Amino acid sequence: MDNFNNLQSHTNFFSILLVLIAICLFYYVVKNYKTINSQLKLILIIIIIAIPFKIYDTIGNDNQIQSLVKNFDVTNGKVIKHIRGKGKAISYIEFKYYVNNIKIVKQYDDTYYSSFPVEKPNFNSDYLVIYEKGNPNNSLILLNYELKDKNDLEKYKIEFQKKIPENAFNH
Incomplete structure (x- = not known):
């Protein structure tokens, strides 16, 4: 949690926003699993899986900038x-x-x-x-x-x- 608090505010906001989007998409897929077509289901699952990678990339970029600014x-x-x-x-x-x-x-x-x-x-x-x-x-x-x-x-x-x-x- 300390690492999350040390990030820039825009990185925190972006990460929280992506997590909320992932939760909403996951809820939508689970609730409507039988009624949505398979193409949309696949697209939503790919987006849900990609979100943690995007968060990791954003936090990595933030950490690089923090290291750069310190030294x-x-x-x-x-x-x-x-x-x-x-x-x-x-x-x-x-x-x-x-x-x-x-x-x-x-x-x-x-x-x-x-x-x-x-x-x-x-x-x-x-x-x-x-x-x-x-x-x-x-x-x-x-x-x-x-x-x-x-x-x-x-x-x-x-x-x-x-x-x-x-x-x-x-x-």
């Missing part, structure tokens, strides 16, 4: 690929950065923690990357922190030493 450093990185979904479609980004002269390529989709701007990022510019010190693969590129000149990285390192700014992850 982080910043560096510069470049966007390699950016695909912007239309409307509410998921967006995707791939970027590269170096930590201790080791090249790391990371990709992820639009999440609660790091939303992407509407316009495409400048592929020729560097952006601030925040990564976990003990696990450099746990990282996010911050597209709202473009490094326009050499001094920007040092300026942001000083700014992030005090505290991660509120607008760092979301635009």
Whole structure:
């Protein structure tokens, strides 16, 4: 229970909502098992089975962000690929950065923690990357922190030493 209390509020809400949906679906399937057609029955059972996996994935993402925020450093990185979904479609980004002269390529989709701007990022510019010190693969590129000149990285390192700014992850 302590682990559940340590999660972000949106993760708790989302997990509780999914559990309630699973309970309602399970109740519906059990109550109407003989009257609903087999295709709908199969779809509902698949959804009920998939819900715990989605909750596990959401909690895992939350734990990664918590670890990142507790022990982080910043560096510069470049966007390699950016695909912007239309409307509410998921967006995707791939970027590269170096930590201790080791090249790391990371990709992820639009999440609660790091939303992407509407316009495409400048592929020729560097952006601030925040990564976990003990696990450099746990990282996010911050597209709202473009490094326009050499001094920007040092300026942001000083700014992030005090505290991660509120607008760092979301635009």
